[in-house]
Amino acid sequence: MTAVTLPRPLAEDDDRSRFDCGRESLDPLPATLLGQLAVDKDYQGQRYAASLLVFALKTALHAADMVGSVGVITHPLDDSVRGFYAKWGFADLPFDPRRSMMIRMVDLQRSFADEAGQE
């Protein structure tokens, strides 16, 4: 029977010289992109967006266990909506020309764990 070597994540001191993806990676950290979130005008202000966002963040956290992700990124449509994301802990990514906002998985993990502890 052939011995099987289980895959493992790359370590800092692994020799990567024989790997070539064709170009230097600009962003080596995987993140989860939250696409545009919107609620029909007739239904705004009834906490639908809050429910959708919490569902999306819990799903992203769950998926990060399998595919790896440092956090959830969003590209707010305009300044009027930045406060909405800030309410859930999204912070501005400094120096990003797209003015993205991000929340780290580690912070999501902590806040959902706190929430479960309060129930």
Ligand SMILES: CC(C)(COP(=O)(O)OP(=O)(O)OC[C@H]1O[C@@H](n2cnc3c(N)ncnc32)[C@H](O)[C@@H]1OP(=O)(O)O)[C@@H](O)C(=O)NCCC(=O)NCCS
């Ligand atoms: C932004 C949007 C999704 C919010 O939807 P909503 O259903 O009205 O939001 P909710 O009722 O779930 O609000 C949840 C909380 O967020 C707050 N909030 C909602 N919109 C906000 C905004 N633009 N800025 C700051 N806070 C906001 C609410 O006051 C509420 O606060 P509370 O928890 O203290 O009561 C909705 O206005 C929308 O679809 N806008 C157009 C599309 C858009 O800009 N999407 C974002 C793309 S990045």
